[in-house]
Amino acid sequence: MAKKLDGRLLADQLQEKLKQEVSEWKHKGKRLPKLVVILIGEDVGSQVYVKNKEAAAKKIGFHSQVDRLPEETTEKELLRRIKEYNEDQQIDGILVQLPLPKHINEEKVLLAIDAKKDVDGFHPLNMGKLFIGEPDKLPCTPYGIMELLKANNIEIAGKSAVVIGRSNIVGKPMAQLLLMADATVTVTHSYTKKLKELTKKADIIIVAIGHAEFLTADYIKEGAVVVDVGMNRHSDGHLVGDVKYDEVSQKASFITPVPGGVGPMTITMLMEQTVNNARFE
Ligand code: NAP
Secondary structure (H helix, E strand, C coil), X not given: CCEECCHHHHHHHHHHHHHHHXXXXXXXXXXXXXXXXXXXXXXXXXXXXXXXXXXXXXXHCCEEEEEEECCCCCHHHHHHHHHHHHHCCCCCEEEECCCCCCCCCHXXXXXXXXXXXXXXXXXXXXXXXXXXXXXCCCCHHHHHHHHHHHXXXXXXXXXXXXXECCCCCCHHHHHHHHHHCCCEEEEECCCCCCHHHHHCCCCEEEXXXXXXXXXXXXXXXXXXXXXXXXXXXXXXXXEECCECHHHHHHHXXXXXXXXXXXXXXXXXXXXXXXXXXXXXX
């Protein structure tokens, strides 16, 4: 039976540390960190993510502001706000919740955020730094996964890792972080042939595709480490990952649950990168 990689527990511990640090700043009269989140439209998933981010910021004790804007908000208005927040010395982090409505150019928006305040790590400059091996702000999900593996003393150097999914926010940066940690990495996607042959040889498997319970026990070798990034809602509303937990956990050595695995770590890394900006001011 696999050991659970408890993201909730680690996230709570890391958030508690941040909370103590911020509380010390408060006592010393130092300015508190501030995160601004911009949410456009009514996407239910996005609303939940933003609420969770707001709650974490509140728990840690720093300022957060959420701009909830209507679906018809223009790109010009969004860019105007970003410019204002870039110039505001009191703001440490700016996050525009994705996906954006179709009439807004995502690339333009991500580029408009001051790369130093890009606590989500999606700015092309921060992505570029990551891919030349000089990381600054990191995409929070892969960053959180690396911290979770590290905290559980999981060896990465020399191991073979398969990342399933190649999105800019999870798969690609995940592969790069594993590569930087000296794993031998294979990135797979919907055109990959004979996926099972690849995953069955892997020591570490990261699944980020958005297909409920896709990865079954016959995809993995005995003792593999399995990280499930997926968040899929069943028709009855409950959350499941991309991994068939019950059977894969019988064969893996370590596994992340959904919920309580990667999700809480993602939010915590966002908080950490915001606090870091204020810390080194
Ligand atoms: P995405 O942008 O939709 O990308 C999905 C990737 O999976 C694509 O690269 C796609 O390949 C690949 N794929 C789809 N079906 C596949 C298959 N059968 N075999 C192999 N590869 C396949 O998704 P994302 O934004 O990376 O998110 C993935 C999942 O993680 C979603 O469930 C999302 O909700 C979740 N997520 C969770 C967190 C968290 O904090 N826990 C954060 C972000 C995302 P192609 O490129 O060929 O289309």
